[in-house]
Amino acid sequence: MSQRIAVLAGSALLLCTSIGVIHSQTQQPYVIGYISDFSGPFVDTFSPVHDGFRAHINMVNLAGGVNGRQIKTVVRDDQLNATRAASLMRELVTSEEVNSIWSLSLSSTLPGIYALAKRFNVPAISSVSAIKSTLPPAEDYAYSTGSPFEVAGEVSAKLAIKLFPSKGKLMCVTIDSAGGFAACGHTAASASAVGFTNDSLMFPPAKVEYGAIGQRIANSQPAVVVTHLPAGLAPGVLLAARSAGYRGPMLLHNVAFNEATLVKAMETAGNFENTHVFSRYVLAHDPLPAVAEIGRALEKVGVKPADFSGNHIAGWVHGKLAVEALRKCGFPCNGEKLNATLSSLSVDTGGLSGGPITFKADDHQGTSWWKTYSFDPASKKFKPTGEWVEAASKLAYTVGEKK
Amino acid sequence: MLGAGLPAGPVRPAQGASIQQLTTVLGVAGIYALLATGIVLVYRTSRVVNLAQGHLAILCAFFVAALLAAGYHWAAALPATIAVGCVLAAVIYFAVMRRIVGEPPFVGLMATVGIAILLRGVMVVAFGGVTITTQPLLSGSVSLFGADLSATHVLVAVAAWLLVGVIVAINHFTSIGLFMRATTDNVILAAQRGVNIDRIVCLAWVIAVCAAAAGGFLHSQRALVSTAAILIGVSALIAALIGGMDSFRGAVIGALAVAVSEYFVLLHFEARYADLAPVALMLVILTIRPWGLFGTPEEVERV
Numbered sequence: 001m002s003q004r005i006a007v008l009a010g011s012a013l014l015l016c017t018s019i020g021v022i023h024s025q026t027q028q029p030y031v032i033g034y035i036s037d038f039s040g041p042f043v044d045t046f047s048p049v050h051d052g053f054r055a056h057i058n059m060v061n062l063a064g065g066v067n068g069r070q071i072k073t074v075v076r077d078d079q080l081n082a083t084r085a086a087s088l089m090r091e092l093v094t095s096e097e098v099n100s101i102w103s104l105s106l107s108s109t110l111p112g113i114y115a116l117a118k119r120f121n122v123p124a125i126s127s128v129s130a131i132k133s134t135l136p137p138a139e140d141y142a143y144s145t146g147s148p149f150e151v152a153g154e155v156s157a158k159l160a161i162k163l164f165p166s167k168g169k170l171m172c173v174t175i176d177s178a179g180g181f182a183a184c185g186h187t188a189a190s191a192s193a194v195g196f197t198n199d200s201l202m203f204p205p206a207k208v209e210y211g212a213i214g215q216r217i218a219n220s221q222p223a224v225v226v227t228h229l230p231a232g233l234a235p236g237v238l239l240a241a242r243s244a245g246y247r248g249p250m251l252l253h254n255v256a257f258n259e260a261t262l263v264k265a266m267e268t269a270g271n272f273e274n275t276h277v278f279s280r281y282v283l284a285h286d287p288l289p290a291v292a293e294i295g296r297a298l299e300k301v302g303v304k305p306a307d308f309s310g311n312h313i314a315g316w317v318h319g320k321l322a323v324e325a326l327r328k329c330g331f332p333c334n335g336e337k338l339n340a341t342l343s344s345l346s347v348d349t350g351g352l353s354g355g356p357i358t359f360k361a362d363d364h365q366g367t368s369w370w371k372t373y374s375f376d377p378a379s380k381k382f383k384p385t386g387e388w389v390e391a392a393s394k395l396a397y398t399v400g401e402k403k
Numbered sequence: 404m405l406g407a408g409l410p411a412g413p414v415r416p417a418q419g420a421s422i423q424q425l426t427t428v429l430g431v432a433g434i435y436a437l438l439a440t441g442i443v444l445v446y447r448t449s450r451v452v453n454l455a456q457g458h459l460a461i462l463c464a465f466f467v468a469a470l471l472a473a474g475y476h477w478a479a480a481l482p483a484t485i486a487v488g489c490v491l492a493a494v495i496y497f498a499v500m501r502r503i504v505g506e507p508p509f510v511g512l513m514a515t516v517g518i519a520i521l522l523r524g525v526m527v528v529a530f531g532g533v534t535i536t537t538q539p540l541l542s543g544s545v546s547l548f549g550a551d552l553s554a555t556h557v558l559v560a561v562a563a564w565l566l567v568g569v570i571v572a573i574n575h576f577t578s579i580g581l582f583m584r585a586t587t588d589n590v591i592l593a594a595q596r597g598v599n600i601d602r603i604v605c606l607a608w609v610i611a612v613c614a615a616a617a618g619g620f621l622h623s624q625r626a627l628v629s630t631a632a633i634l635i636g637v638s639a640l641i642a643a644l645i646g647g648m649d650s651f652r653g654a655v656i657g658a659l660a661v662a663v664s665e666y667f668v669l670l671h672f673e674a675r676y677a678d679l680a681p682v683a684l685m686l687v688i689l690t691i692r693p694w695g696l697f698g699t700p701e702e703v704e705r706v
Contacts, residue, residue: 039527041629041631043531043533044531176674203677204675204677204678206631206678207677208634209638209665210626211625211626211666212665213669213674215420216669216674218420231534232534232629236534236626236627239536239626240626243555257534261533264535264536265536267536268539270539270543
């Protein structure tokens, strides 16, 4: 008898859920835009970020959506071209009538997108790159869950001094770009304040042969190297520096590189010592239960476990912010209403960062938390080293900008 | 205090820096020279400036890396990649280049631009456009003149220059090379004397693509492979332009000039200007000698 009741109750529950899902599918969906680099030079950064984002949206949609409505994501490929990105945004806003633009690609595409966001009254939220427009005093309609180079620069020296209290020379390595200039400028200012001496190396972003860069690092013999390099560049420089004979500590800012590529670069160099990563969000190697949950959600959208990286987690957090913003915005939710929602939104990352992502009216970046991971040669994995370190979005140092 | 037990500072200072620097420059220059000789070979036989040489190199690097990642031994993966390169070269020649024989030079140039765009798309679609590493053929280090050098870097430098020597030797000391030179000198006369121009030009493309494949593989041995790495083709083209588009000797000298200028600026001056150095050098040389250091003056044509 009790078995029959259980079956009936189960069937009723299933029926209700199905009706709920069908109902939510027949309702007008939320339509959001997503622009990123899917075939340009940083496809290996932004494709996993998108996988993480869509894995979260997929999970929410399967559970009935937001406010009973599905989220429809209209995706476009900017090929890391600022002009193309701006055209795509115009098309998404006018033709697809999206209420927001998510992810975006590298910092070079952001100024144009943010200018259009303000003109169309449609918020644009970056996932990886972040520029000063989102820092206090923030520009209207410009938001980010990414890693601003200025903030990362300031926090990097604080993390370095915790790891290497013996101080000495800190060498900042980055690419010759506005973001790179800001990163190393703020790294140097922050490093001087905690007692390091400074050296820096900026090289052309298009460089593909790092032999001389590695040699220059080896010749400089710094006490610690801090890199602010996007995607594949950090593993490349690590490989070159190790091949040139530098065995000292390297602290790499996780600007959306894949941990597996970094491990392979270490294997190629035949050196697994003294490699550390600092990141705004946890890495895929982190033993946190939430990370395992993301791994399972990613498998449902076709991502192999071997390909799981911190980029997926950054995308997942980005998706989480999108869902919470839409939930609080209600329906209908146009760009202006969503912008008002975002400007006072706080989203719990569930342990994927040291605290919530909190936007305020004049701060569209919020306080960020950073964690260091050290590579463990025995397990061939990055292991967390210490606690989260807080970094304010209001910069502590004033650094000249690259013209 | 976090991680107080972690070692800090350089554990092992660079030993024999100058020998190490020489090895690096020779390795990089060797890869540029390998690609540049391919560009020169195609230009000599078909008057086409191949702008897809870097793309061909990196596509082959992706292919060999995929085979190695799939568990194939490099002794199988390398010949398989060379074989694929040969087929690719034949397809490029018969599907595109053969059809534009006799057309103005810019047609061939634009055809290679199209091929380059297509190959880049193939890289993204087939290999996901990701950044990858390949397992080095050699591990550890070798001691040379008191310097502790990466065995892989030594292998890359030696193999690259050996292969450049093989290509130059084919051109100078074999009957195929003789036919190629005859085609370069006077294609109509060569055809009248029984040289199969179709076969010779196709063979030039095959050798050029094999050189690109070898260059791509050697590049993957000392650096990461990504779609951005196609830019090694630009360095090779600058080397060919500096040396003269129809000169093997020029390609070799040009490759050395490009590698040394890049390296010198990176190491001793503002690293940000490293990419400008070879371009500036090329502009200076082309202003003085538009046909390059060792090129043939009458070969220059405005495109």
